[in-house]
Amino acid sequence: MKRKIAAIFAADIAGYSRLVAEDEEETLRRLASYREVIDDFIAKANGRIFNTAGDAVLAEFPSAVDAVRCAIDIQESLRTRNMAYPPSRQMSFRIGITIGDVVERNGDLLGDGVNIAARLEGLAEVGGICVSRAVHEQVANKLSVQFADIGAQEVKNIPTPVHAYMVAMRREDGTYATPQLKKVAKAAPAPNWMWPLVVGVVSIVAIGVGGFLYFTKLETAQVASGAPTSTAAAPAPSPVSVPSPGPTPTMAAKAPASTPSQTAAATPTPVPTPPAASSGKFPADAVPFIGERQRSFLSDVYSSAGDYKAYALNIGGFYGSALNQPTEEAAGNAALDQCQKRADAAQSPRRCELYALGNKVVYSHGSPPMPPQPWFRHDTVTERAFVPKDFPMLRDQARTRLENIFAPAAKSRAVALGPAGHYFMTLGAASVDDAVRRSLESCGAIAGSACMIVAVDDVFVVPIPTVLRAVGFFHAASSPSIVADARDEVVRKLGDGTGWNAVAVGTSGRPGLGLKAADEQTAVNGALADCAKHDSDCHVIAIGPFTVGPAN
Template sequence: MKRKIAAIFAADIAGYSRLVAEDEEETLRRLASYRQVTDDFIAKGGGRIFNTAGDAVLAEFPSAVEAVRCAIDIQESLRTRNMAYPPSRQMAFRIGITIGDVVERDGDLLGDGVNIAARLEGLAEVGGICVSRAVHEQVANKLSVQFADIGAQEVKNIPTPVHAYMVAMRREDGSYATPQVKKPIKVPPPGAPAWMWPAGITLVLLAAIGVGGFLAYTKLETSATKPAAVASSAPASAPLVSASPAPLVAPAPPASTVPSAKPAPTPALAAPASPPAPSIASGDKLATDIIPFVSDRTRNVLATEYAPANDFKAIALNINGFVGSSVAQPSEDAAKTSALEQCQKRADNAGSPRKCELYAVGNTIVYAHGLPPVPPLPWVKRDALVEKPYATKDVPLLREAARARLDSLFVPGRKTRTIALGPGGHYFFNAGIDSLEESARRNLQACGAVAGVPCTIVAVDDVFVVPIPATLRVIGFFKAADSSVITPGERSDVARKLADATVGWNAVAVGTQGRPGLGLKAENEQSAVNAALGDCARRDSDCHVIAIGPFAVGPN
């Protein structure tokens, strides 16, 4: 046996027993697939798996930085995979990481370091990461991640409290979510007699009971003399698919001129009212012309052959556009089974990783996910000022495996072909599609379904159709209204001005006080950057660029 210091990584699946009980074969199949992802990332980060048991994985890393980077990569990759499944069937890991003294015996590791990592994993949120203070001190200034201090935590079979931190996981738009901070324990001051701690707790509880009783009595007295105020609110839902007659492709202005102001709308287009966007919900009547993911030809076939057919019948589909339909079956269950089997067989034969789901039974929608989010029309904006020849190396946010896939399948593909990109690096592409509208629609719907937010068409055939930054590194998509670095009072104004600047290059800079500077409708990237920095410098100090085109950017 030998002792050593190592970064210990512990992971297991939340709710694994329930998943197995509901569908053992499917859960075990997905576990093997997900384990391949975790094992690959661990090996890539220089880690070594030293123990596994069911859904649990224990690994060691020579560096805390690599352990945390690996954990983030795993969680982001598995989050994307989980979006293809309903919430009740998603398979999410919790991960805990610590640095500790361990004993190595026959390749296995033992000791407090292993035990603490396992307890930190239990503190982590579903799909989250929890690290010890020692790990936080090692990585806080080395990785571009944020942490939430959850304080000292009492954990099972560890005699002293463990000071822990939650890693803030990245959202789809590139921002970071604040973890749910667990309440830290209160440690008695050094030297305090042991009896004082429980006595203090007792006194606090008695005081709380007294105050609570007084407040409850006061509330009863007040409600007897004061009429109750009832608040009613109905959250507005954003349209998922534009129903306006806007064109799919916006024409490019002449390359030699850049409009200085947005043309005034005609009276007909200036009307505030617009037709309601189509939507689908479980229980709605089937409308074949808005079935998502599938080709226009499939929609036509379903409209002419499926819709008028008698029961029993069903439709199944998956995100990649594979479909199975069955009519004139002896029972509803037989129709559902036949449709699912047809769809899944076609998907499996084509190598699609997505599972088929029932979309309609009879002429009633049973699909629970609704229409995926897509951006408003036009989906493709042709602007000669920003277009440039397509090169896979320039597609932002993608990993090397994704770039290799685009080089081998997208680049040699037949027209029409497009790429849809999401803020978290999600991407979908197709080739040989009958029309640009269908190609864009199917990619945007598939990408939106996985990302959970609208994606953007970045490439059409052999050109990029959005500004692709070259001076700074793309780190996500930019939304001025949600930007935490812009002073709150100016976010909506920045968002409005960017929305109005529909041609040329746009850039946003910000200074130490959060005052923004804008460079709008510029003829090239550098001009937009210079204008944004100059505008910011007139209002703030130490300005830097945070957005170019639709993208959030950072240093290369």
């Protein structure tokens, strides 16, 4: 056996058993894919994997700097891959790192260093990294990494508390997420000789408080005698845990707001009355941005719950709910806090807002602008395989995101496009209709105008111009290029526009149409020929739903 000092890296998947239970084959397939990423990063950082068990990975590194840098690279890479999946199916690792004295036996490493790394991994946030004080001291001035000191932690099978630090993970915009502090080590129990003293003090306080309340009640009863009363105080409602469809909304309870101090004319501390359910049924079907599973929760659980309750959401589809809270303010704060934590964890740039207090909608933005239905239709003539580089009206950076995130994502998925180049994609929805609606709602809220579905799952569902470049949305009824008295006729003829359609105009604005063609070039040629019958110097202004300009 060989003894040495090494930086020990331990990684494990959060919620692995649940993922396997829900879909074993898909989980194992993704685990193999993610392990390729992890193994590659470890090898590049001069690390060595010395043990694996199921979803766990144990590795050693020659230095703490190499280990931490490798861990950050792994988490950032896997975070990007996870964006292709709904939150309930994301496969996120926790990583723990320490420096310790270990024993090598037949290639495996044993000892407290390995055990402490595994315990630090258990302290890490989902998708986060937790390191020991020894590691922090080694890397604090060598890497541009921020840490949060979470103090001494009591961990299983380690006799002394371990002082630990969380690594602040960088978001896409370059800022750093603030790690959530874990519980600190428990204080040592009070010596046995103190218990009689504690019991005595508590007894004296209890007698004093009981006497005060008795005489206070007596005085209040005397003051109130002769004054009619019609309201009886009822016990405060107790928080309940309510099942909900996944992703499960956490019923986040907050402490009630502090009450004003007693006045000189002592009155009993008011006991909150149990709030009744808000009048009217909660309009679950009208809530935008969310999926059908969350809508079912709103319809079945939230709607029937009594106040105080609240619901929060943001444009990106993140949400938070709180039921059975002590006050309306506490409900609102708890719902907002839960929603924002979910949004921050996914690096969403959109802030959460209150949608409802009780069953009353308080969201000030109303419904997002939506196009008329049908929101999309399949046309075998124009439909073709989705290729990110051909997506119209987007910058190269956005097309790269579509290639890395949308293309490999789980179905059902859809991308909506706005008239100014805004876009929004929904991944892993319960159905195509759900993905389409959510994409249009979020895109419309961001763009401020109705968007258009361009891609669904693996295909473009609108004609994508290639002869000319798409530069905007084409609306014949308001097109300034078409003479006013001809616009209605163009709208009518394009109304059932299956196949390839094109519009051309000349110097007088007289339109020519190429309708229901079998391919793009035929539609373009037809539009130019038709325009030439009525006008001169004709050129194509629209192909399919897009206004077009010269190709790059």
